[in-house]
Amino acid sequence: MNAYYQRYLTLKSEHTGKFARDFAGMIGISEAELCHARIGADAKPFTTDFPALLKELHKVGETMNIVRNEYAVHEHVGQYDNVKLGNHGGLVLNPRALDQRLFVGKWVSAFYIKEMTRRGEKESIQIFDGYGDAVLKIYKTDNTNRQEWDALIEKFTVEAQDEFTVSQLEHVSENAFFDAKKIEEEWRAMTDVHQFFTLLNRHNVTRQQAFSSVSDNLACQVDNSALSQILEMALNDGNEIMVFIGSRGCVQIFTGVIEKLTPKDNWLNIFNSKFTMHLMEDQIAETWVTRKPTKEGYVTSLELFAKDGTQIAQLYGQRTEGNLEQETWRNQINAISMKEKVA
The missing domain is CATH 3.40.1570.10 (HemS/ChuS/ChuX like domains)
Structure with a gap:
């Protein structure tokens, strides 16, 4: 058992309300590096042929899809229908349903995670950028086609890399000279x-x-x-x-x-039947x-x-x-x- 994974287990037992992103920060590594440390336990390395993956996701039916930044979380239940891909990006174009703008050129690594959470066992495909930050997480729901999901996971699971590194995010100075x-x-x-x-x-x-x-x-x-x-x-x-x-x-x-707006502490929360927002x-x-x-x-x-x-x-x-x-x-x-x- 590697040291990062051991530390993750310890933190998980001590902080029941935290998430993998939080634990990675406590350890001092990126979330992608933490996923790599979990390989062999509750994680598997996943394909980086993202166009191929996106073209087949529609087969599994409903998924819960999470996109976030440091300050806001956007969760949407939907299906990967009407996927359109170009050279460097693409669209999931379903207005009033699952609607995404995909910058696939910035996707670098991915993992399949099967873990026990406070709400039971969860399975997900988690995709990360070159800095080790999650760009998209795709979760199986009770309405996902189980057979197709399992087939997708089996098809796109790959061999683990011995070395796994991420880039450091550099601060870019603003342009002071513009018209x-x-x-x-x-x-x-x-x-x-x-x-x-x-x-x-x-x-x-x-x-x-x-x-x-x-x-x-x-x-x-x-x-x-x-x-x-x-x-x-x-x-x-x-x-x-x-x-x-x-x-x-x-x-x-x-x-x-x-449908429902619930401010709590410093968070603004929207709770709809298929959409949830949390914003600080x-x-x-x-x-x-x-x-x-x-x-x-x-x-x-x-x-x-x-x-x-x-x-x-x-x-x-x-x-x-x-x-x-x-x-x-x-x-x-x-x-x-x-x-x-x-x-």
Whole structure:
């Protein structure tokens, strides 16, 4: 038994409310390195032929899919139908169901985990980036096709590597030299929200730098209580919203109405039948309302950032491409941005 795994067992017995991610941090290694240390006990090395895996996941039917960053967790029950793959990424395109944006080029390692938890035995496929952070976890549910799941696990289990290493995440300095006027001009000339990513790359700026450089009617910083207020309004008004939460390798999207909103301590929690969100409200350092032009008019979003620059989450009103923005959402955002604007 290796030292990391022994330490993991000790910590697990001492801290019943913690998760593998927490234990890895206590040990001083990445979660992927901890999974590698568990091989031979409750983990197996899994394929890195991710396109092949994604093409076959639909066979197992329902799964619970978890995407998270340091400050928010997005859990969605659904099926891997309508998977579309390109050279460096792909989509799981099922609006109002399992909806993901996949940056497969950043996926580096994977493990099959079969473990005993407080809620019984759990089986999952866990995928990690080059820094050892989880980008996506796919759990078997009671409704998963057991036979197909077992066949998938057997097919994609691989031989263990003797050596397993991860890269160290390096801090990237912000670009201090950019043309704010040009950014605003190009922002106003956009005809699709997806063009914003190209704009950021072209000027080598972060989202927050772009927001700070344009007029308030394009990006306006508001009070960090805006998220809790907008969720309360969406709950009360019953309008459909979209909640985007991502890791470095995957963004998962919920579309629908909020069924239950439960703040607890510093966490904002949404509990729907097939969607759960947990978000650390006290870690929100900046909140921005942004308006991006499309052929059908402006699309409005609420974007949340942590102190380290991580985008915690992004919210929109539900909108079908080609249609105008939802009026209820726009009114909710206008109420927030006018009331809570940061001077």
